[in-house]
Amino acid sequence: MMNQDVIIKVIELLGTFAFAISGIRHAAAKHFDWFGGYVCGIAVAIGGGTIRDVILDVPIFWMTTPIYMICTAVALLTVAFLSKWMEPLKNAWFVFDTFGLALFTIAGIQRSLDAGQAFWVAIIMGCITGAAGGVIRDVLLNNEPVIFHKEIYAMACVVGGLAYWGGIELGVPVGITAVVSFVVTCLIRFLAVRYHISLPILQGEEKSDGD
Amino acid sequence: MMNQDVIIKVIELLGTFAFAISGIRHAAAKHFDWFGGYVCGIAVAIGGGTIRDVILDVPIFWMTTPIYMICTAVALLTVAFLSKWMEPLKNAWFVFDTFGLALFTIAGIQRSLDAGQAFWVAIIMGCITGAAGGVIRDVLLNNEPVIFHKEIYAMACVVGGLAYWGGIELGVPVGITAVVSFVVTCLIRFLAVRYHISLPILQGEEKSDGD
Amino acid sequence: MMNQDVIIKVIELLGTFAFAISGIRHAAAKHFDWFGGYVCGIAVAIGGGTIRDVILDVPIFWMTTPIYMICTAVALLTVAFLSKWMEPLKNAWFVFDTFGLALFTIAGIQRSLDAGQAFWVAIIMGCITGAAGGVIRDVLLNNEPVIFHKEIYAMACVVGGLAYWGGIELGVPVGITAVVSFVVTCLIRFLAVRYHISLPILQGEEKSDGD
Numbered sequence: 001m002m003n004q005d006v007i008i009k010v011i012e013l014l015g016t017f018a019f020a021i022s023g024i025r026h027a028a029a030k031h032f033d034w035f036g037g038y039v040c041g042i043a044v045a046i047g048g049g050t051i052r053d054v055i056l057d058v059p060i061f062w063m064t065t066p067i068y069m070i071c072t073a074v075a076l077l078t079v080a081f082l083s084k085w086m087e088p089l090k091n092a093w094f095v096f097d098t099f100g101l102a103l104f105t106i107a108g109i110q111r112s113l114d115a116g117q118a119f120w121v122a123i124i125m126g127c128i129t130g131a132a133g134g135v136i137r138d139v140l141l142n143n144e145p146v147i148f149h150k151e152i153y154a155m156a157c158v159v160g161g162l163a164y165w166g167g168i169e170l171g172v173p174v175g176i177t178a179v180v181s182f183v184v185t186c187l188i189r190f191l192a193v194r195y196h197i198s199l200p201i202l203q204g205e206e207k208s209d210g211d
Numbered sequence: 212m213m214n215q216d217v218i219i220k221v222i223e224l225l226g227t228f229a230f231a232i233s234g235i236r237h238a239a240a241k242h243f244d245w246f247g248g249y250v251c252g253i254a255v256a257i258g259g260g261t262i263r264d265v266i267l268d269v270p271i272f273w274m275t276t277p278i279y280m281i282c283t284a285v286a287l288l289t290v291a292f293l294s295k296w297m298e299p300l301k302n303a304w305f306v307f308d309t310f311g312l313a314l315f316t317i318a319g320i321q322r323s324l325d326a327g328q329a330f331w332v333a334i335i336m337g338c339i340t341g342a343a344g345g346v347i348r349d350v351l352l353n354n355e356p357v358i359f360h361k362e363i364y365a366m367a368c369v370v371g372g373l374a375y376w377g378g379i380e381l382g383v384p385v386g387i388t389a390v391v392s393f394v395v396t397c398l399i400r401f402l403a404v405r406y407h408i409s410l411p412i413l414q415g416e417e418k419s420d421g422d
Numbered sequence: 423m424m425n426q427d428v429i430i431k432v433i434e435l436l437g438t439f440a441f442a443i444s445g446i447r448h449a450a451a452k453h454f455d456w457f458g459g460y461v462c463g464i465a466v467a468i469g470g471g472t473i474r475d476v477i478l479d480v481p482i483f484w485m486t487t488p489i490y491m492i493c494t495a496v497a498l499l500t501v502a503f504l505s506k507w508m509e510p511l512k513n514a515w516f517v518f519d520t521f522g523l524a525l526f527t528i529a530g531i532q533r534s535l536d537a538g539q540a541f542w543v544a545i546i547m548g549c550i551t552g553a554a555g556g557v558i559r560d561v562l563l564n565n566e567p568v569i570f571h572k573e574i575y576a577m578a579c580v581v582g583g584l585a586y587w588g589g590i591e592l593g594v595p596v597g598i599t600a601v602v603s604f605v606v607t608c609l610i611r612f613l614a615v616r617y618h619i620s621l622p623i624l625q626g627e628e629k630s631d632g633d
Binding site: 024025027028029030031032033034035036037039040050054057059060063066069079080083139140141142 | 476477479539540542543546557561564565566567569570571574576577620621622623624625626627
């Protein structure tokens, strides 16, 4: 029988892999070379967690094991040689990506609470862990960050984080709280993409006057 | 009677609010959603101070109180619902923004000196505290940073910082030094915008050869 | 007779100068002002090392001496006033830039090993020290990072780092190892530019579907 730690580890690796794939495919769309693709993959896979750990002033998570670097290298080879086989798996990547998002959010929250931070800080850190990597990717690719004007993405982390907070406040055991938070984050993301649910758009005029 | 700390606190909140407004309005001009607007507002309001605290290796200033997050949320609601009423207040935002710039610069200098840094480092940190948030905003918005080719902005922080340095070296009490530095920074910024004073532009050819 | 430390110091200053020149010339091509040029010069000269030191959680290297700021200021004056004289020196800048790349890589590796990191982390840090500054420059200039789709650049750091690793593992004295690593990095870079050697390009379709 698989125990809980193994399940979490497997989800984390699948999530890291899906995040890396996302970065590398975007890099491929811009005709970056292998190195550029690898950096974009790494940026999505570990960028958010790195910012989190730097801000929390705790050891950077990926420096204790090369597994994230290896996982991204496998993702690079997959995109480089198997991209034709990837198209039919599109929905699988999306599911893994969402699992990664939810799990990274929870990992970010827990790491922040362990570092003695308040819950509102932990939720921000969960959101950064899940969503900041994609922003770094878009900045490196010279694109406008997609999470700022598409289907709900980062807000799923925030609501999942609030669910986590609620569970802990209500005295629900941490394992159940984590599962509920995971499900809430995934559900919001799935529903948002399925029904094209977006946040309201801000209306503004083109600025040409500086400030 | 209001005491000095209250005045500083009020200026800081007005400055944070004006900085957040700046980020959110730029995001609105690119039709970002509410989340994107909030992130751009946060980036301007706390981005510079966060970089400063990370480089100084001191606790990140905004993690001790949710006031900056709340202030940015109010700014978001203001832009979302009251943008028509904001146009006539254009000059007020500009004044608050400049006050924020000057106060953030001084706060950055003082925090760096408290951390045991040399004065030239403190001036750089003051400049980062005041001006780096706007650069992060422009990077997120996929624009060229406006402070790199418009009216004098960051140089006002540098000159204000030099005034602070001079005051301390001359033995002027720190309160008076701070006020002088504040006035110098604001004055330079106001004059630069009023009379369209810019730094000289660098002349160069379009680079198409890579490095 | 010059001793080893003086040689390293001279190479480091020439490298910093060449890196700063690279940032300022790119800024000039976009018609940034002096401040924007200085920031871009600083970004290339010290950006990589700053990210390295933040991630390693060690004191930031440039805060102990103003030499890097002064060196960049001299580079700014050089570009501003002597740009006509610089064109014939194009090859010299390229050589200095490559020396800087190789030396920064080695410095990054050594600093990481001193901080108790594993060798694979040290090689990544060497690569960041040498190459991340140019990426920050391109992000600030709103360009796609040139090292992601041009001649081999960052991979020269990686191979030079592997040479360093091999030398240490084989028990070669650290001085000789460093020289070999330096020569390997420079040689790869020179050959890549001379014969237009690039990494394979990733093939992908334009993404218009968001994720």
